[in-house]
Amino acid sequence: MQRKAYVPGVAVLLAALLAGCTSGSANGGTADDSKGSNTGTTASAAEPGKYRTLPEACGSVPHDTLDSLLPGIKQITDEQQREKAYAGDATLTYDTDRRDGCQWKVESTTATDHLLVDFERVVSYDNAVSDDAKATGVFAGKETAAHLPEPSASSSGTDTSPSDTATPSSPASSSGSASDPGSDSASASETPADLQPRTLDGLGDEAFLNDKLSSASSAARQRTVTVVFRTSNVIVTIEYAEQPTASTDAPDSKEMQDRARKLAQKLADALNG
Incomplete structure (x- = not known):
């Protein structure tokens, strides 16, 4: 009895889908970690005054x-x-x-x-x-x-x-x-x-x-x-x-x-x- 022929294209498609899922989860993790790091571009606060206390x-x-x-x-x-x-x-x-x-x-x-x-x-x-x-x-x-x-x-x-x-x-x-x-x-x-x-x-x-x-x-x-x-x-x-x-x-x-x-x-x- 003749076996069914193996279709290489299906294997390629499955591999691409798996790779896409892996890549998506990795990119998602990177986006979460970098969310707070973008705040580093905020301008520095103005200088505080010379005096922190007052005399009596x-x-x-x-x-x-x-x-x-x-x-x-x-x-x-x-x-x-x-x-x-x-x-x-x-x-x-x-x-x-x-x-x-x-x-x-x-x-x-x-x-x-x-x-x-x-x-x-x-x-x-x-x-x-x-x-x-x-x-x-x-x-x-x-x-x-x-x-x-x-x-x-x-x-x-x-x-x-x-x-x-x-x-x-x-x-x-x-x-x-x-x-x-x-x-x-x-x-x-x-x-x-x-x-x-x-x-x-x-x-x-x-x-x-x-x-x-x-x-x-x-x-x-x-x-x-x-x-x-x-x-x-x-x-x-x-x-x-x-x-x-x-x-x-x-x-x-x-x-x-x-x-x-x-x-x-x-x-x-x-x-x-």
């Missing part, structure tokens, strides 16, 4: 500086009360590595003085934006909100450093900023350019100063000097206010600005180590 605000101001800013401290006769005044009161915060502040309020025979020191560490959660860039934007917002006047032609946008010895300013220099609707109504042109609200040179990466005097119609004329500066991703705010006991007196602008700026420089130097 209540311990940041030396006693001799507090004596200058808050003259009433030295007039406190009770030692425990005096030490409490030096210690200050910490402001409410939920994360001292992100924000820390302290305030002092002391009365003297001639005035009531208030000091606030605030440290803010800015962190960017956008991988494309560095902490420094984020802090620059935050600082710009604070400067815009201050409504600083345009620098006069005589000042050419420059700034002078605080003098070693504060000298009394003229009555005109004690007027408030014209940019502040709640300040004295005297025009900014009556205030020397070096005492007007302005940007500051040589303090951190960027800085500005604001100076406000309450209206002449107020019961007591309180002056508030604010200095804000940024160094890397930390923004420091100093608010120094004085309200004389006599309603006819106005706090001296130059003296208060010099004191606030000297404190700002000390804090900047401490941050830079």
Whole structure:
């Protein structure tokens, strides 16, 4: 009896099908393994800021500086009360590595003085934006909100450093900023350019100063000097206010600005180590 002839084409077809199945499973495994490896092309994250922590605000101001800013401290006769005044009161915060502040309020025979020191560490959660860039934007917002006047032609946008010895300013220099609707109504042109609200040179990466005097119609004329500066991703705010006991007196602008700026420089130097 004649056998059926063996058909080579069938064998070839079976071999091709088997090879295809084997190849498909191998390619499938390679695709799964390489799925995560393609993420290596993602751009690297922006640089973090220089500062990862903040100094303790209540311990940041030396006693001799507090004596200058808050003259009433030295007039406190009770030692425990005096030490409490030096210690200050910490402001409410939920994360001292992100924000820390302290305030002092002391009365003297001639005035009531208030000091606030605030440290803010800015962190960017956008991988494309560095902490420094984020802090620059935050600082710009604070400067815009201050409504600083345009620098006069005589000042050419420059700034002078605080003098070693504060000298009394003229009555005109004690007027408030014209940019502040709640300040004295005297025009900014009556205030020397070096005492007007302005940007500051040589303090951190960027800085500005604001100076406000309450209206002449107020019961007591309180002056508030604010200095804000940024160094890397930390923004420091100093608010120094004085309200004389006599309603006819106005706090001296130059003296208060010099004191606030000297404190700002000390804090900047401490941050830079």
